Every structure is written in structure tokens, then in C-alpha cells.
Amino acid sequence: MDARSRILRAAVELLASAGFPGLTISAVARASGVSRPTVYAHFGSREELASAVLRLVTRQVTGRVVAQARLAATGADFVVEAIIALRREFRREPALAPLAFPQRGTIIFDADTLGPDALDVARDSLLPLLDFHPELADELGEITETVVRIFLSLVMFESELSASDATLRGYLHRRLVPALGLPPPTPPA
Numbered sequence: 001m002d003a004r005s006r007i008l009r010a011a012v013e014l015l016a017s018a019g020f021p022g023l024t025i026s027a028v029a030r031a032s033g034v035s036r037p038t039v040y041a042h043f044g045s046r047e048e049l050a051s052a053v054l055r056l057v058t059r060q061v062t063g064r065v066v067a068q069a070r071l072a073a074t075g076a077d078f079v080v081e082a083i084i085a086l087r088r089e090f091r092r093e094p095a096l097a098p099l100a101f102p103q104r105g106t107i108i109f110d111a112d113t114l115g116p117d118a119l120d121v122a123r124d125s126l127l128p129l130l131d132f133h134p135e136l137a138d139e140l141g142e143i144t145e146t147v148v149r150i151f152l153s154l155v156m157f158e159s160e161l162s163a164s165d166a167t168l169r170g171y172l173h174r175r176l177v178p179a180l181g182l183p184p185p186t187p188p189a
Contacts, residue, residue, distance in 0.1 A: 003032070003034050003038055003042065004042045006032040006033060006034065007028055007032045007034060007038070007039055007042055007043070007049070008052065008053060008056055009032070010028050010031035010032035011023060011028050011031075011032075011049055011050075011052075011053045012053050012056065012057060012095050013031065013095075014027055014028060014031060015050070015053055015054075015057075015095045016093070016095040020050060023046065023049070023050055023053075024046065025039050025040065025046055025049070028049065053095065054095075054096075055121075057093065057095045057096060058096070058121055059121075061086070061089045061093060061096065062121065062124070062125045064085070064089065065082055065085040065086045065089060065125060066082070066125050066128060068081065068082075068085045069081040069082035069085055069128070070128055074132060074182075074183070075129050075132030075133045075136075075182050075183070076173065076177040076182045076183065076184055078128060078129055078132060079126070079129060079147060079172075079176065079177065079180065079182065080169055080172040080173055080176070080177065081169075082125065082126070082147075083147065083150070083151055083154065083168075083172060083176075084165050084168060084169060084172075086151060087151070087154055087155060087162075087168070088165075090155050118148075119141070119144055119145060119148065122144050122147065122148050123140060123141065123144040126140060126143065126144050126147065127140075129143070133182065136181075139181070143180050146176075146179065146180060147176075147180075150172075150176055154168070
């Protein structure tokens, strides 16, 4: 494994175990078995390293989420299943915590969870929705922001409506799907 890959792997593990405060150049160098100058040669600053780590983990998670949500039969099901799968990933992957909880001491992409870079990543993950509803192409930006806002609230705040995947699925179909202007799935015959 090359030095850059070892640095990124060590940084993901440190971010997951110690959060942004524990993600120091010295700690990453020790954990990856390289020198501090080597870390700086690949990533000019701690912030650049953190951004690279979050982008890497986000791409990996997004791939898994989209693959799972693509099994949906309708656009409404795709959005609902994507949110449920993403929530599962956030609970399973501690390195993602800084994305949902920026107040824990990190910068996210451009220092804003709803900033252009972060929304671009979310928008790309929702592109398969256009396979179901190509007429929504002009609205995808607004749909993306709505989905991100709902998702962040679901990650940060638990309630009876989000206690299980089944109750969350029903809630999202009743409230989010109509808010996005998506047709509801056809009930089984």
C-alpha cells in the first residue's frame, strides 16, 4: 500500500475513534508509519487531510447507499430507501459523525453542511431519482436540499417516528414524498 493510502486509512480510523480533535498530523503519521513531512507532502494541512478523509468516506458510503436504494420500484421508494440506508450508514460509520455534527469541531467541505460542495455530493447520490422522474431534473437542486435537511434532522434527533426503519419508512412516505412532489408508490393489489 502506498504512503497516501496508508495515511488516509490511518486518518479514517483516527477520525472515527477520536473525532476531529484527535486527527492531528502527528497522530496520523504515527498510525500510518510515515513521517510528519510525508503527511504534509500529501496533504498540506490538517484541514486538507480531514476534507480528503471525509470525501473518501462519503464516496464509499454514497456508493453503498445508492446501490441499495436503486433496488426501489418507484422514485418515492428510492428517496425513502436512500434516507433509511444513509441513516444506517451514519450509525455504523463513526467517521461520518463530523458531517452530521459539525459543532463537534470540524470543517465540512466548505465549512457548511449545506454548502455547494456538500450539496453537490448529495445531489449526485440522488441522480438515480431522474431515472424514475426525468421531469424533475430542474428541481433536483431543491429536492436535494430538502432531503439533506430532513436527513440531518433524522440523524440528530430521535423520536417515535424514527425509532425503526419501518416507522421511519411510513413517516417519510406520508410527509417527505408529498413535500417533494413525488407520486406515492402504488399500494400492492
